Amino acid sequence: MIMLEASGLEKTFILHLQNGTRLKVLRDAGIILRAGECIALTGPSGAGKSTLLRALYGNYLVDTGKILVRQEGQMVDIATAQPADVLAIRRETLGYVSQFLRAIPRVSAVDVVAAPLLERGVASDEAHAKAAELLGRLGVAPRLHVLPPVTFSGGEQQRVNLARAFVCDWPVLLLDEPTASLDPANRDIVITLMNEAKARGAAMIGIFHDSFVRDAVADTVLRLEPAKEDI
Amino acid sequence: MTLLQAQNLHKRFANLEALDGVSLSLRRHEILAIVGESGSGKSTLLNVLAGRASADEGEVYYDRGTGLAPLSALGELELRRLQRARWGFIQQDPRQALRLSITAGGNIGERLMASGARHYGDIRRTAAHWLEAVEIDPARLDDLPRHFSGGMLQRLQIAATLVTGPELVFMDEPTGGLDVSVQARILDLIRGLVRRLGLAAVLVTHDIGVARLLADRIVVMRRGRIVESGLTDQVLDDPHHEYTQLLVSSVLPT
Numbered sequence: 001m002i003m004l005e006a007s008g009l010e011k012t013f014i015l016h017l018q019n020g021t022r023l024k025v026l027r028d029a030g031i032i033l034r035a036g037e038c039i040a041l042t043g044p045s046g047a048g049k050s051t052l053l054r055a056l057y058g059n060y061l062v063d064t065g066k067i068l069v070r071q072e073g074q075m076v077d078i079a080t081a082q083p084a085d086v087l088a089i090r091r092e093t094l095g096y097v098s099q100f101l102r103a104i105p106r107v108s109a110v111d112v113v114a115a116p117l118l119e120r121g122v123a124s125d126e127a128h129a130k131a132a133e134l135l136g137r138l139g140v141a142p143r144l145h146v147l148p149p150v151t152f153s154g155g156e157q158q159r160v161n162l163a164r165a166f167v168c169d170w171p172v173l174l175l176d177e178p179t180a181s182l183d184p185a186n187r188d189i190v191i192t193l194m195n196e197a198k199a200r201g202a203a204m205i206g207i208f209h210d211s212f213v214r215d216a217v218a219d220t221v222l223r224l225e226p227a228k229e230d231i
Numbered sequence: 232m233t234l235l236q237a238q239n240l241h242k243r244f245a246n247l248e249a250l251d252g253v254s255l256s257l258r259r260h261e262i263l264a265i266v267g268e269s270g271s272g273k274s275t276l277l278n279v280l281a282g283r284a285s286a287d288e289g290e291v292y293y294d295r296g297t298g299l300a301p302l303s304a305l306g307e308l309e310l311r312r313l314q315r316a317r318w319g320f321i322q323q324d325p326r327q328a329l330r331l332s333i334t335a336g337g338n339i340g341e342r343l344m345a346s347g348a349r350h351y352g353d354i355r356r357t358a359a360h361w362l363e364a365v366e367i368d369p370a371r372l373d374d375l376p377r378h379f380s381g382g383m384l385q386r387l388q389i390a391a392t393l394v395t396g397p398e399l400v401f402m403d404e405p406t407g408g409l410d411v412s413v414q415a416r417i418l419d420l421i422r423g424l425v426r427r428l429g430l431a432a433v434l435v436t437h438d439i440g441v442a443r444l445l446a447d448r449i450v451v452m453r454r455g456r457i458v459e460s461g462l463t464d465q466v467l468d469d470p471h472h473e474y475t476q477l478l479v480s481s482v483l484p485t
Contacts (some may be wrong), residue, residue: 016473058323058462082232083448083462084258104422104444105357105415 003203004033017111027227040206040218047224058086096171101157103150110145115161134163175206242291248273251455262432264446272455281401319392323404325384336372361390382413402434
């Protein structure tokens with residue numbers, strides 16, 4: 001079953017503060033992702049891997065093209081959807097793991113992780129129990145759960161970020177370097193989590209610079225090349 | 232689903248076009264941030280949306296449960312009733328919204344009484360509950376707010392605004408005058424309350440960090456016009472307009 005189908009994506013950044021410099025990053029990019037499948041994005045730095053991932057999440061606005069996401073049985077185009085619909089797709093369907101946690105002062109690690117469940121209407125006790133379980137699996141010590149991650153190390157913050165991504169059974173997960181700042185033991189835990197998600201039918205697109213991780217989770221590789229400027 | 236809508240608002244002050252053709256809409260439970268620098272017209276827009284100032288041209292519509300209807304069709308009294316019963320307004324300076332010569336509990340209770348509460352014991356209990364909700368020790372119920380810190384005053388204003396159960400809250404730089412350490416606490420409090428109560432909100436701020444934290448959607452204003460709008464993270468991470476790019480690039484990294 002196709003979970004996400006993007007085609008004809010074009011994205012040019014116009015930097016008004018740099019004399020209107022135009023950066024063409026995506027040119028006729030597309031991807032088809034099925035349930036239970038993991039696609040690894042590869043290609044040189046500047047090829048547009050992160051841009052594609054952010055576009056698929058509705059975080060970057062594409063200039064042209066369609067991004068159809070299966071939201072509650074219907075294919076919805078996130079590229080043209082209203083903000084409220086994009087938020088609904090993110091709540092129910094699309095999970096995104098960035099390289100960095102955007103920590104909010106005073107919000108505890110367990111609350112950060114439980115947030116996506118609470119937004120879906122899961123009861124607070126259940127959401128917090130699930131959050132604590134995930135944090136535990138990722139080796140975040142229980143005494144840290146009640147603290148805001150603002151003061152955590154980079155690796156700890158990333159594990160909070162990952163706990164948040166795997167706490168919900170998102171049908172589609174977008175992963176931007178999920179294991180970047182992790183030690184081998186934690187990296188292996190994340191590989192297990194990703195494979196568990198695949199086994200329950202989750203579809204994933206990821207950027208994995210670590211070839212060990214890529215080989216362990218990816219079924220297919222999609223190589224991006226830097227877009228040529230028009231002449 | 233649209234709760235509030237503005238169509239083609241114009242407002243002129245002497246030789247300044249404070250609002251120059253502004254249209255927007257707000258859905259139920261949605262949080263909209265209006266960002267821009269001082270003089271961009273954002274506070275004027277907020278005041279017009281909230282019925283505290285009138286536009287020279289254009290119209291604001293609100294759905295009181297029977298479909299969108301123009302505010303201008305309401306009489307003075309009806310508008311007051313709408314503002315009191317369904318809306319809240321949180322000002323930047325809590326001293327202008329609160330009465331410093333009556334107790335903290337009195338400030339909250341007064342709003343309840345204005346909306347019809349009469350039972351003294353109930354009012355006191357509700358006021359104490361709301362002090363707790365904004366993290367002020369309920370033991371301070373009978374203290375005069377004159378002795379409160381700026382952050383506490385702002386939290387008291389939030390309690391006094393939300394106690395009547397509004398469905399829409401207007402906020403004008405709610406953390407503008409506060410120390411950075413206090414801002415985070417207020418913002419977290421607002422974020423929690425707004426989500427828990429399912430409020431809709433229109434928030435004016437010059438701080439895009441505040442907008443990112445609180446808002447679902449953002450409009451960027453410059454010289455009385457909306458130059459860009461959209462999903463908050465999309466506008467801030469992929470700004471298209473020159474002015475938005477300038478705003479985003481002017482923020483110190485955290």
